[in-house]
Amino acid sequence: MQQKGIGITITQHILNQQRENPEATGAFTTLLTELLVAGKVISREVNKAGLVDILGDTGKINVQDEEVQKLDLFANQVIIQRMQHIGQLCCMGSEEDPELIRIPSDYPKGNYILLFDPLDGSSNIDVNISIGTIFGIYRIKDSDHKGNPTIKDVLQPGIEQVAAGYFIYGSSTIMVYTTGKGTGVHGFTLFPSVGEFLLSHKDIRIPSRGKIYSVNESYVHYWDNKTKALIEYFKTRDKETSRPYTARYVGSLVADFHRNLLKGGIFMYPADQKDPKKPTGKLRLMVEANPLAMVAREAGGYASDGHGPILDISPTALHQRVPLYIGSKEDVLLAESFISGKRS
Ligand code: P6P
Numbered sequence: 001m002q003q004k005g006i007g008i009t010i011t012q013h014i015l016n017q018q019r020e021n022p023e024a025t026g027a028f029t030t031l032l033t034e035l036l037v038a039g040k041v042i043s044r045e046v047n048k049a050g051l052v053d054i055l056g057d058t059g060k061i062n063v064q065d066e067e068v069q070k071l072d073l074f075a076n077q078v079i080i081q082r083m084q085h086i087g088q089l090c091c092m093g094s095e096e097d098p099e100l101i102r103i104p105s106d107y108p109k110g111n112y113i114l115l116f117d118p119l120d121g122s123s124n125i126d127v128n129i130s131i132g133t134i135f136g137i138y139r140i141k142d143s144d145h146k147g148n149p150t151i152k153d154v155l156q157p158g159i160e161q162v163a164a165g166y167f168i169y170g171s172s173t174i175m176v177y178t179t180g181k182g183t184g185v186h187g188f189t190l191f192p193s194v195g196e197f198l199l200s201h202k203d204i205r206i207p208s209r210g211k212i213y214s215v216n217e218s219y220v221h222y223w224d225n226k227t228k229a230l231i232e233y234f235k236t237r238d239k240e241t242s243r244p245y246t247a248r249y250v251g252s253l254v255a256d257f258h259r260n261l262l263k264g265g266i267f268m269y270p271a272d273q274k275d276p277k278k279p280t281g282k283l284r285l286m287v288e289a290n291p292l293a294m295v296a297r298e299a300g301g302y303a304s305d306g307h308g309p310i311l312d313i314s315p316t317a318l319h320q321r322v323p324l325y326i327g328s329k330e331d332v333l334l335a336e337s338f339i340s341g342k343r344s
Contacts, residue, residue, distance in 0.1 A: 010036060010175065010188040010197040017179060028137075028179075031088040031112055032163065035135065036175065036197060038082045042075045042119070042133060043173040043190060063098040063319055064284075065277075071125050072096060075118035075133060088112050090146035093154055093318050095120075095287045100151060100318070109146045112162070113138040113154055117287040120166075121252030130170030132254025136291035137163040151318060158290030158311035165295060168254045174200065176258065178298040185261075185299040201262070206301040209330040210264030213245045214256045222272035230338035231268075253283065257292050257326065261299060266331035270306070270339075271323040278321050280305075285315055285322040292326055302329040306339030 014032050018024040060073070076096040083089055084103050088110035092101040095117040103109055114137055121131035139162050140146050140153050158164075165177025173190040175197050187201025213234040220228060234245040245265070250256050256267045269283045283289055293303030293310040303310040303326035313322065325335040337343035 006191070006194055006196070006198055008199040010199070013186065013188070013199060017183060027088050027110060027112070028162070030086055031083075031110075031114075031137065032177075034082055034086045034088075035079075035114075038079045039133060039167040039173070039175055039197075040190065040195070041078050041082075043167065043169050045071060045074055046119075046125075046131065046169040047173075064095065072119045072122045079114075079116060079118055079133070083114055086110075089114055090140050091149045091154065092116070093286060094118060095284060095319070098319070100149070100154060111140050111143050111146055113140060113149070115154070115286050115291075117284070120254050120288065121250075124250070124252045124255075129250060129252055130168055130255040130258075131252055132169060132258075133167040134254060134288055134291050135165060136161045136287070136294065154318065155286075155315040157314055158285075158293055159309075161290060161294050164291035166254050166258075166291065168258050170255065174258070176201070176204070176261070176295060178295055180294060180298055183298070185295055204261060204299050206261050206296065206299045207264030207328055208300065210260060210266060210328040211242060211245050212248050212260055212263060212265030213331075214247070214249045214260065214265065214267040215270070216249055216251070217247070219270075219272050219274055222274045223270055226339050226341060226344070227270045227272075229344055230270075230335055233334070233338065234266075253288060253292075257296075260327040261296070261301070264328045264331075266325060266327040266335060268326075268335065269324045280321045281323045283321060283324045285310070285313060285320050286318055289322050289324050289326070296326050300329065301327055302332040303327075304332050304336045304339075306336060308336075 014029050018029050076094055085107050087108035089112050090109045093115040116135040120134050124131055138156050145153050163179045167175050174187050176187045178185045185204040188197035189200035190197050236243055260267055269281045271280050289310045296303045305323050325332050
């Protein structure tokens with residue numbers, strides 16, 4: 001009887017994509033392959049966090065004024081140290097670092113820019129809720145700058161990403177990514193016994209409309225009336241439009257996004273008056289919204305700041321925050337109609 005294969009590894013999938021891309025030089029393949037190693041190392045530490053004393057905070061505060069958990073720091077270091085020596089990047093940007101991360105002078109530079117949130121949802125680390133790594137990859141526009149890139153080289157609209165995706169460290173570790181241009185969104189599950197990510201979710205398509213809404217409703221008194229009306233809409237009984245929706249909110253963006261990507265639904269982090277320093281909400285454009293917006297769009301969904309596509313926003317700062325409505329296209333367009341005032 002023929003031995004059942006282990007299926008397609010992500011490495012094979014990336015090489016297949018490279019073969020289909022005539023101008024591919026293998027640089028991108030090298031980049032993604034090394035990112036996979038970083039994901040495996042982080043996955044191992046996340047999964048044994050309960051056993052090893054790396055829980056709890058470091059006492060440090062990051063650029064977002066958030067307590068840095070030891071695993072945050074570890075994940076950040078793993079990605080930086082693994083990715084800086086492969087000769088494919090000219091710089092990096094991390095949610096944990098206020099400034100651009102330069103490639104040390106003794107390492108070769110490349111034409112790609114990696115922006116990432118090393119461990120999103122970190123407040124859930126010690127309660128064993130799924131957390132994740134989010135990444136977006138750009139190509140520097142002027143390769144003459146790759147020796148000394150500036151923030152201007154990095155602040156590109158999300159539509160310019162050449163790839164984007166995330167690792168979700170949960171009951172299993174799954175890597176979901178897309179290289180855009182209609183290549184689809186694919187998910188690969190890590191088989192620790194094999195040490196490989198194997199294709200488990202081929203060509204993910206998000207339902208055009210869902211039945212799930214995800215938002216932290218404890219902030220209702222910090223929202224404006226349009227936002228309140230939108231959330232009320234999802235809670236209102238209406239047989240014709242299959243409402244109310246079901247509320248699901250984990251408090252870990254990658255976990256909430258991944259569930260809605262597979263099942264359909266909308267995740268919302270509206271602008272709020274909770275923190276005067278963050279009037280446009282908590283989530284970051286460059287390392288959270290843009291990568292997930294590319295995945296959503298490539299899977300047939302949509303991501304908006306409430307007025308237009310996330311991917312069209314011209315960034316003004318590495319850590320700028322943005323309201324985020326992301327998921328099933330019809331649900332996000334409806335959210336946009338409420339927030340932009342076209343509908344009440
Ligand atoms: P709140 C985690 O800290 C995070 O950045 C996202 O993963 C998550 O969606 C959001 O914050 C939760 O924020 O304000 O609802 O606790």
